[in-house]
Amino acid sequence: MRRDVFQAIADPNRRAMLALLARQRMTLNGVAENFRISRPAVSRHIKILKECGLVVVIPQGRERFVEARFDKLGEVSDWLEKYRQLWEQRFNRLDEILLEMQKKEK
Amino acid sequence: MPSNNKVTVTAEPGKQELFITREFDAPRELVFKAHIDPKLYVQWLGPHGYEMILETFEPVSGGKYRYVHKDKEGNEYGFHGTFHAMSPESMIQTFEFEGYPGHVSLDCMVLEELPGNRTKATIHSVFQSVADRDGMIQNGMEKGVTEGYERLDDILKSF
Numbered sequence: 001m002r003r004d005v006f007q008a009i010a011d012p013n014r015r016a017m018l019a020l021l022a023r024q025r026m027t028l029n030g031v032a033e034n035f036r037i038s039r040p041a042v043s044r045h046i047k048i049l050k051e052c053g054l055v056v057v058i059p060q061g062r063e064r065f066v067e068a069r070f071d072k073l074g075e076v077s078d079w080l081e082k083y084r085q086l087w088e089q090r091f092n093r094l095d096e097i098l099l100e101m102q103k104k105e106k
Numbered sequence: 107m108p109s110n111n112k113v114t115v116t117a118e119p120g121k122q123e124l125f126i127t128r129e130f131d132a133p134r135e136l137v138f139k140a141h142i143d144p145k146l147y148v149q150w151l152g153p154h155g156y157e158m159i160l161e162t163f164e165p166v167s168g169g170k171y172r173y174v175h176k177d178k179e180g181n182e183y184g185f186h187g188t189f190h191a192m193s194p195e196s197m198i199q200t201f202e203f204e205g206y207p208g209h210v211s212l213d214c215m216v217l218e219e220l221p222g223n224r225t226k227a228t229i230h231s232v233f234q235s236v237a238d239r240d241g242m243i244q245n246g247m248e249k250g251v252t253e254g255y256e257r258l259d260d261i262l263k264s265f
Contacts, residue, residue, distance in 0.1 A: 006119065006240060009119040009120070010119055010120045010236070011120070012120070015119070080115050080117060080243065083115055083243045084113050084114070084115040086153060087113045087115065087126055087128070088112075088113045089153070089154050090150055090151060090153070091111075091113055091128050091130075091150075093149065093150035094130070094137075094140055094150040095111070095130065095131070095132075096150075097140055097146055097149055097150055098130060098131070098132035098136050098137065098140060099132075101132070101136050101139070101140070101146075102132060102136065
Protein backbone atom coordinates (compact mmCIF):
# COMPACT_ATOMS: atom_id res chain seq x y z
CA MET A 1 0.00 0.00 0.00
CA ARG A 2 0.99 3.58 -0.69
CA ARG A 3 2.78 5.16 2.25
CA ASP A 4 3.42 8.81 1.60
CA VAL A 5 2.18 12.17 2.74
CA PHE A 6 -0.76 12.13 0.33
CA GLN A 7 -1.99 8.82 1.65
CA ALA A 8 -1.60 10.20 5.18
CA ILE A 9 -3.77 13.26 4.65
CA ALA A 10 -6.34 11.63 2.34
CA ASP A 11 -8.50 10.64 5.32
CA PRO A 12 -10.49 13.24 7.31
CA ASN A 13 -9.87 11.46 10.64
CA ARG A 14 -6.13 11.49 10.03
CA ARG A 15 -6.23 15.17 9.12
CA ALA A 16 -8.10 15.87 12.39
CA MET A 17 -5.51 13.82 14.32
CA LEU A 18 -2.68 15.84 12.80
CA ALA A 19 -4.48 19.08 13.67
CA LEU A 20 -4.81 17.88 17.26
CA LEU A 21 -1.19 16.73 17.49
CA ALA A 22 0.03 20.00 15.99
CA ARG A 23 -0.78 21.70 19.30
CA GLN A 24 0.79 19.15 21.65
CA ARG A 25 2.06 15.62 21.87
CA MET A 26 -0.53 13.21 23.25
CA THR A 27 -0.83 9.67 24.49
CA LEU A 28 -2.60 7.17 22.24
CA ASN A 29 -5.51 7.16 24.71
CA GLY A 30 -5.59 10.95 24.67
CA VAL A 31 -5.94 10.94 20.89
CA ALA A 32 -8.63 8.25 21.03
CA GLU A 33 -10.73 10.28 23.49
CA ASN A 34 -11.17 12.97 20.85
CA PHE A 35 -12.67 10.62 18.26
CA ARG A 36 -15.90 8.69 18.06
CA ILE A 37 -14.28 5.87 16.10
CA SER A 38 -13.13 2.72 17.92
CA ARG A 39 -9.81 2.54 19.73
CA PRO A 40 -8.39 -0.04 17.25
CA ALA A 41 -9.44 2.27 14.38
CA VAL A 42 -7.54 5.15 16.03
CA SER A 43 -4.49 2.88 16.41
CA ARG A 44 -4.72 1.93 12.73
CA HIS A 45 -4.77 5.58 11.66
CA ILE A 46 -1.83 6.42 13.93
CA LYS A 47 0.04 3.44 12.46
CA ILE A 48 -0.55 4.76 8.93
CA LEU A 49 0.56 8.27 9.97
CA LYS A 50 3.68 6.68 11.49
CA GLU A 51 4.43 4.71 8.32
CA CYS A 52 3.97 7.88 6.26
CA GLY A 53 6.53 9.62 8.47
CA LEU A 54 4.13 12.22 9.88
CA VAL A 55 4.17 11.10 13.52
CA VAL A 56 6.52 9.25 15.83
CA VAL A 57 5.41 7.09 18.75
CA ILE A 58 7.63 7.45 21.82
CA PRO A 59 7.24 4.98 24.71
CA GLN A 60 7.62 6.67 28.07
CA GLY A 61 7.07 4.56 31.16
CA ARG A 62 3.80 2.79 30.65
CA GLU A 63 2.50 5.37 28.21
CA ARG A 64 3.07 5.76 24.49
CA PHE A 65 3.20 9.34 23.29
CA VAL A 66 2.41 10.41 19.74
CA GLU A 67 4.29 13.39 18.33
CA ALA A 68 3.71 15.11 14.98
CA ARG A 69 6.57 15.55 12.51
CA PHE A 70 5.55 18.32 10.16
CA ASP A 71 8.67 18.66 8.02
CA LYS A 72 7.21 15.93 5.78
CA LEU A 73 4.19 18.08 4.97
CA GLY A 74 6.47 20.31 2.92
CA GLU A 75 6.32 17.61 0.25
CA VAL A 76 2.66 18.46 -0.36
CA SER A 77 3.24 22.10 -1.19
CA ASP A 78 6.29 21.12 -3.23
CA TRP A 79 4.18 18.67 -5.19
CA LEU A 80 1.62 21.33 -6.10
CA GLU A 81 4.36 23.91 -6.65
CA LYS A 82 5.77 22.08 -9.68
CA TYR A 83 2.34 21.84 -11.26
CA ARG A 84 1.81 25.53 -10.53
CA GLN A 85 5.10 26.39 -12.24
CA LEU A 86 3.94 24.59 -15.37
CA TRP A 87 0.91 26.89 -15.53
CA GLU A 88 3.01 29.89 -14.66
CA GLN A 89 5.29 29.32 -17.66
CA ARG A 90 2.24 28.86 -19.87
CA PHE A 91 0.53 32.02 -18.64
CA ASN A 92 3.75 34.07 -18.79
CA ARG A 93 3.88 33.28 -22.51
CA LEU A 94 0.21 34.27 -22.78
CA ASP A 95 1.11 37.61 -21.11
CA GLU A 96 3.61 38.31 -23.89
CA ILE A 97 1.02 37.51 -26.56
CA LEU A 98 -1.56 39.74 -24.86
CA LEU A 99 0.99 42.55 -24.72
CA GLU A 100 1.64 42.20 -28.46
CA MET A 101 -2.09 42.19 -29.17
CA GLN A 102 -2.58 45.37 -27.16
CA LYS A 103 0.29 47.09 -28.98
CA LYS A 104 -1.29 46.26 -32.33
CA GLU A 105 -4.65 47.66 -31.26
CA LYS A 106 -3.17 51.05 -30.46
CA MET B 107 9.52 39.02 -18.78
CA PRO B 108 8.49 38.10 -15.22
CA SER B 109 4.92 38.92 -14.31
CA ASN B 110 3.56 40.19 -11.02
CA ASN B 111 0.44 38.12 -11.60
CA LYS B 112 0.83 34.85 -9.72
CA VAL B 113 -0.83 31.55 -10.54
CA THR B 114 -2.57 29.85 -7.64
CA VAL B 115 -3.37 26.14 -7.71
CA THR B 116 -5.74 24.74 -5.08
CA ALA B 117 -6.11 20.98 -4.74
CA GLU B 118 -7.47 19.81 -1.40
CA PRO B 119 -6.38 16.33 -0.32
CA GLY B 120 -8.88 13.61 -1.08
CA LYS B 121 -10.96 15.64 -3.55
CA GLN B 122 -11.60 15.07 -7.26
CA GLU B 123 -11.21 18.69 -8.29
CA LEU B 124 -8.63 21.42 -8.57
CA PHE B 125 -8.75 25.18 -9.15
CA ILE B 126 -6.28 27.37 -11.01
CA THR B 127 -6.53 31.17 -10.91
CA ARG B 128 -4.50 33.90 -12.58
CA GLU B 129 -5.01 37.59 -13.39
CA PHE B 130 -3.96 39.25 -16.65
CA ASP B 131 -3.12 42.87 -17.45
CA ALA B 132 -5.32 42.76 -20.54
CA PRO B 133 -9.02 43.16 -21.29
CA ARG B 134 -11.22 40.08 -21.26
CA GLU B 135 -11.89 40.06 -25.01
CA LEU B 136 -8.16 39.69 -25.72
CA VAL B 137 -7.64 36.92 -23.17
CA PHE B 138 -10.61 35.13 -24.75
CA LYS B 139 -9.22 35.66 -28.24
CA ALA B 140 -5.92 34.05 -27.21
CA HIS B 141 -7.97 30.96 -26.29
CA ILE B 142 -9.94 30.65 -29.52
CA ASP B 143 -7.51 31.87 -32.19
CA PRO B 144 -5.45 28.79 -33.18
CA LYS B 145 -2.45 30.92 -34.25
CA LEU B 146 -2.29 32.46 -30.77
CA TYR B 147 -3.26 29.32 -28.85
CA VAL B 148 -0.28 27.25 -30.12
CA GLN B 149 2.11 29.97 -28.98
CA TRP B 150 1.43 29.61 -25.29
CA LEU B 151 -0.21 26.29 -24.45
CA GLY B 152 2.62 23.81 -25.03
CA PRO B 153 5.03 23.11 -22.17
CA HIS B 154 8.54 24.54 -22.42
CA GLY B 155 10.77 22.46 -24.72
CA TYR B 156 7.89 20.81 -26.59
CA GLU B 157 6.65 21.47 -30.07
CA MET B 158 2.91 22.12 -30.01
CA ILE B 159 0.95 20.71 -32.95
CA LEU B 160 -2.71 21.76 -33.07
CA GLU B 161 -4.31 19.13 -35.27
CA THR B 162 -8.03 19.83 -34.83
CA PHE B 163 -9.45 22.98 -33.27
CA GLU B 164 -13.15 23.86 -33.44
CA PRO B 165 -13.74 26.26 -30.53
CA VAL B 166 -17.54 26.27 -30.64
CA SER B 167 -20.13 24.31 -28.65
CA GLY B 168 -19.99 20.72 -29.93
CA GLY B 169 -16.61 21.26 -31.60
CA LYS B 170 -13.60 18.97 -31.18
CA TYR B 171 -9.94 19.57 -30.52
CA ARG B 172 -6.79 17.47 -30.66
CA TYR B 173 -3.22 18.57 -30.10
CA VAL B 174 0.14 16.87 -29.74
CA HIS B 175 3.12 17.87 -27.64
CA LYS B 176 6.30 16.63 -29.28
CA ASP B 177 9.61 16.59 -27.41
CA LYS B 178 13.13 16.82 -28.82
CA GLU B 179 13.47 13.01 -28.94
CA GLY B 180 10.36 12.82 -31.12
CA ASN B 181 8.07 11.41 -28.41
CA GLU B 182 4.49 12.53 -28.98
CA TYR B 183 1.87 13.15 -26.30
CA GLY B 184 -1.65 13.53 -27.67
CA PHE B 185 -4.62 15.20 -25.97
CA HIS B 186 -8.17 15.55 -27.19
CA GLY B 187 -11.65 16.53 -26.12
CA THR B 188 -14.88 18.32 -26.98
CA PHE B 189 -15.97 21.89 -26.41
CA HIS B 190 -19.34 22.34 -24.69
CA ALA B 191 -19.42 26.11 -24.27
CA MET B 192 -17.12 28.73 -25.72
CA SER B 193 -17.78 32.26 -24.50
CA PRO B 194 -15.71 34.59 -22.28
CA GLU B 195 -18.18 33.94 -19.44
CA SER B 196 -17.82 30.20 -19.71
CA MET B 197 -15.43 27.93 -21.59
CA ILE B 198 -16.30 24.29 -20.91
CA GLN B 199 -14.44 21.35 -22.40
CA THR B 200 -13.56 17.74 -21.78
CA PHE B 201 -9.88 16.80 -21.62
CA GLU B 202 -8.26 13.41 -22.14
CA PHE B 203 -4.58 12.44 -22.26
CA GLU B 204 -4.22 9.72 -24.90
CA GLY B 205 -1.49 8.02 -22.86
CA TYR B 206 -4.12 7.34 -20.21
CA PRO B 207 -7.31 6.69 -22.19
CA GLY B 208 -10.70 6.52 -20.53
CA HIS B 209 -9.75 9.07 -17.87
CA VAL B 210 -11.49 12.29 -18.82
CA SER B 211 -11.64 15.55 -16.91
CA LEU B 212 -14.14 18.37 -17.27
CA ASP B 213 -12.51 21.79 -17.42
CA CYS B 214 -14.54 24.96 -16.88
CA MET B 215 -12.89 28.32 -17.33
CA VAL B 216 -14.43 31.66 -16.42
CA LEU B 217 -13.00 35.05 -17.43
CA GLU B 218 -14.02 37.86 -15.13
CA GLU B 219 -13.62 41.54 -16.01
CA LEU B 220 -11.61 43.51 -13.43
CA PRO B 221 -11.25 47.30 -13.16
CA GLY B 222 -8.45 48.87 -15.20
CA ASN B 223 -8.92 46.63 -18.24
CA ARG B 224 -7.71 43.61 -16.32
CA THR B 225 -9.06 40.05 -16.33
CA LYS B 226 -9.23 37.23 -13.83
CA ALA B 227 -9.23 33.66 -15.14
CA THR B 228 -10.47 30.76 -13.00
CA ILE B 229 -10.16 27.15 -14.16
CA HIS B 230 -12.12 24.48 -12.32
CA SER B 231 -11.17 20.92 -13.30
CA VAL B 232 -13.19 17.94 -12.12
CA PHE B 233 -11.74 14.43 -12.48
CA GLN B 234 -13.35 10.98 -12.39
CA SER B 235 -11.47 10.02 -9.23
CA VAL B 236 -9.03 11.39 -6.67
CA ALA B 237 -6.35 9.13 -8.19
CA ASP B 238 -6.95 10.65 -11.64
CA ARG B 239 -6.52 14.14 -10.25
CA ASP B 240 -3.41 13.28 -8.27
CA GLY B 241 -1.98 11.51 -11.33
CA MET B 242 -2.52 14.60 -13.43
CA ILE B 243 -0.72 16.78 -10.89
CA GLN B 244 2.06 14.21 -10.51
CA ASN B 245 2.53 14.17 -14.27
CA GLY B 246 2.83 17.95 -14.24
CA MET B 247 5.36 17.63 -11.48
CA GLU B 248 7.53 15.23 -13.47
CA LYS B 249 7.64 17.73 -16.34
CA GLY B 250 8.51 20.44 -13.84
CA VAL B 251 11.33 18.32 -12.46
CA THR B 252 12.65 17.60 -15.96
CA GLU B 253 12.67 21.29 -16.73
CA GLY B 254 14.43 21.92 -13.45
CA TYR B 255 17.18 19.52 -14.50
CA GLU B 256 17.43 21.24 -17.88
CA ARG B 257 18.02 24.53 -16.12
CA LEU B 258 20.59 22.85 -13.90
CA ASP B 259 22.34 21.58 -17.05
CA ASP B 260 22.50 25.13 -18.39
CA ILE B 261 23.99 26.38 -15.14
CA LEU B 262 26.58 23.58 -15.07
CA LYS B 263 27.57 24.35 -18.64
CA SER B 264 28.33 27.94 -17.72
CA PHE B 265 31.18 26.90 -15.38
